[in-house]
Amino acid sequence: MTTRGFTGRRPGxxxxxxxPPGQYLTQxxxxxxxxPTPRVRTENWTFTLKVGPRPVAKWTWAEFGALPRTRxxxxxxxxxxxxxxxxxxxxxxxxxxxxxxxxxxxxPYTLAHSVDGYSTNVPTADLIGGKAMVALAYDGAPIExxxxxxxxxxxxxxxxxxxxKWINGLQFTERDTAGFWELRGYHLYGDxxxxxxxxxx
Amino acid sequence: MTTDAPPATPGxxxxxxxxxxxxLTPHVRSFFLSIDPPPRFQAGxxxxxxxxAPDGYQAQRSYSIASAPGSTVELTIERLxxxxxxxxxxxxxVAGDEIEVRGPIGGHFVWQPAMGGxxxxxxxxxxxxxxxxxxxxxxxxxxxxxxxxxxxARTWDEVIWRDELLALDARGDGFGLTLALTRDAPxxxxxxxxRVDAAMVADLLAGWPAPPAHVFVCGANPFVGVAVDAVLAAxxxxxxxxxxxxxx
Ligand SMILES: Cc1cc2nc3c(=O)[nH]c(=O)nc-3n(C[C@H](O)[C@H](O)[C@H](O)COP(=O)(O)OP(=O)(O)OC[C@H]3O[C@@H](n4cnc5c(N)ncnc54)[C@H](O)[C@@H]3O)c2cc1C
Numbered sequence: 042m043t044t045r046g047f048t049g050r051r052p053g054x055x056x057x058x059x060x061p062p063g064q065y066l067t068q069x070x071x072x073x074x075x076x077p078t079p080r081v082r083t084e085n086w087t088f089t090l091k092v093g094p095r096p097v098a099k100w101t102w103a104e105f106g107a108l109p110r111t112r113x114x115x116x117x118x119x120x121x122x123x124x125x126x127x128x129x130x131x132x133x134x135x136x137x138x139x140x141x142x143x144x145x146x147x148x149p150y151t152l153a154h155s156v157d158g159y160s161t162n163v164p165t166a167d168l169i170g171g172k173a174m175v176a177l178a179y180d181g182a183p184i185e186x187x188x189x190x191x192x193x194x195x196x197x198x199x200x201x202x203x204x205x206k207w208i209n210g211l212q213f214t215e216r217d218t219a220g221f222w223e224l225r226g227y228h229l230y231g232d233x234x235x236x237x238x239x240x241x242x
Numbered sequence: 243m244t245t246d247a248p249p250a251t252p253g254x255x256x257x258x259x260x261x262x263x264x265x266l267t268p269h270v271r272s273f274f275l276s277i278d279p280p281p282r283f284q285a286g287x288x289x290x291x292x293x294x295a296p297d298g299y300q301a302q303r304s305y306s307i308a309s310a311p312g313s314t315v316e317l318t319i320e321r322l323x324x325x326x327x328x329x330x331x332x333x334x335x336v337a338g339d340e341i342e343v344r345g346p347i348g349g350h351f352v353w354q355p356a357m358g359g360x361x362x363x364x365x366x367x368x369x370x371x372x373x374x375x376x377x378x379x380x381x382x383x384x385x386x387x388x389x390x391x392x393x394x395a396r397t398w399d400e401v402i403w404r405d406e407l408l409a410l411d412a413r414g415d416g417f418g419l420t421l422a423l424t425r426d427a428p429x430x431x432x433x434x435x436x437r438v439d440a441a442m443v444a445d446l447l448a449g450w451p452a453p454p455a456h457v458f459v460c461g462a463n464p465f466v467g468v469a470v471d472a473v474l475a476a477x478x479x480x481x482x483x484x485x486x487x488x489x490x
Contacts, residue, residue, distance in 0.1 A: 042340065044295070044330075044341055045334075045340075046335070047294065047295050048295050048296075049293070049299050049300075049336065050301075050327060062300070063300065065301065066379045069489075071463060071487070072466075075350050075351075075485065076480060076481070076484055077474055077483050078467065079480070085390075099298065111329055121304060122302055122303060122304065123489070134303055157480070158481075171351065187463070187467065191490050198408070218442075222350075224346070224349075225348070226251065226347065239251070239252045239344075240252065241252070
């Protein structure tokens with residue numbers, strides 16, 4: 042259906058194939074969150090890996106910081122319609138995290154948990170094989186609190202709400218369990234290129 | 243967060259006709275949409291809007307619903323210079339034009355009378371839009387619930403729905419209005435001629451018999467950051483505060 046009189050502002054040629062449907066390119070870094078930005082003190086922060094209800098590994102901030110580092114430069118896509126290209130992150134890949142815990146990916150689904158009670162679900166296969174990390178730095182500096190610092194999940198190939206801010210743990214689960222936004226109408230998987238924004242997409 | 247609304251099911255894209263356009267301030271207009279069947283929505287939810295160019299290129303944006311549940315969908319859009327979608331609504335769209343919409347969307351930034359109060363609403367500029375839906379719903383469905391809107395606008399003339407808000411304030415029910423004008427002198431006792439800050443929120447809450455059960459903050463991201471910090475500094479537990487951010 043053509044909208045009378047609408048021509049639109051075309052994204053440049055360089056965005057062809059990179060900009061998912063319904064997204065627009067921004068140079069800013071907008072913020073999306075359901076509530077206040079928690080001020081997380083790294084001296085109190087720990088990261089817990091759970092298999093089902095059972096904790097299998099736990100790191101303090103200092104211990105976590107000593108794990109091997111990975112860098113990733115990726116395009117990110119927010120469900121509120123903005124995309125940002127070539128964002129540069131550094132952190133601990135989920136592969137290295139599993140290695141450090143001495144386990145292989147044990148279950149098909151994962152819930153990421155955050156200090157503010159937020160959670161989001163991601164298939165485990167989308168976190169391993171170099172696809173995702175717990176990011177500790179953005180653009181060469183510690184991640185700002187508004188953007189999820191001190192640590193956030195980075196799963197750049199899914200809509201950005203899956204990249205849980207203020208992360209403090211991953212929990213492997215047998216079944217796909219809806220997280221915070223998924224319980225509130227957002228898609229269980231969230232592939233931007235298939236425009237899986239809402240539960241019925 | 244146990245009081246959240248059930249999941250929204252925004253459904254498919256469907257046509258909507260702009261039935262009427264109402265200028266509210268120099269930069270803000272309301273667009274009343276006729277949608278068949280009319281969507282059932284809750285106060286605080288938004289719609290997604292999609293525009294399509296002749297070659298198939300499409301742009302999508304989200305707009306909060308300003309009207310009270312049960313009435314015609316009213317989208318209230320501020321014109322951003324150099325924007326892609328908001329200038330279309332202001333400069334091109336006329337009554338009778340068709341666009342596409344999806345929604346309602348959002349199950350978190352929502353107030354229902356059953357949630358009760360006291361409720362504190364804090365809006366900056368066009369961030370007042372979903373809060374207006376809550377204020378109108380309150381007036382129609384639960385006027386005794388204590389609810390106060392702290393609304394920050396640049397000037398007296400940029401107070402969106404000024405007459406309607408002053409009338410709601412004058413009803414003497416549970417609703418109250420406090421204006422914070424950032425580039426204008428305050429005109430009414432209790433209003434402020436500065437940006438929202440911690441002292442302002444502390445002052446406002448000091449007069450309350452009980453701390454707010456629900457706080458809704460909406461606007462541009464820097465505004466939301468400052469307002470939320472002010473609310474937390476006044477001792478409100480973070481879990482009672484819900485935010486909606488319109489972008490950078
Ligand atoms: C849940 C939700 C609800 C919302 N509700 C409302 C509402 O009720 N009312 C409302 O008015 N808005 C609302 N918004 C914001 C709205 O979705 C749009 O973001 C807004 O209208 C701007 O869209 P636009 O296409 O006009 O501007 P865009 O084209 O997206 O541009 C946004 C800003 O960036 C600037 N800009 C544009 N292009 C460039 C460039 N190349 N380089 C640098 N800067 C540039 C523009 O000047 C503009 O200021 C809401 C947003 C969300 C997420």
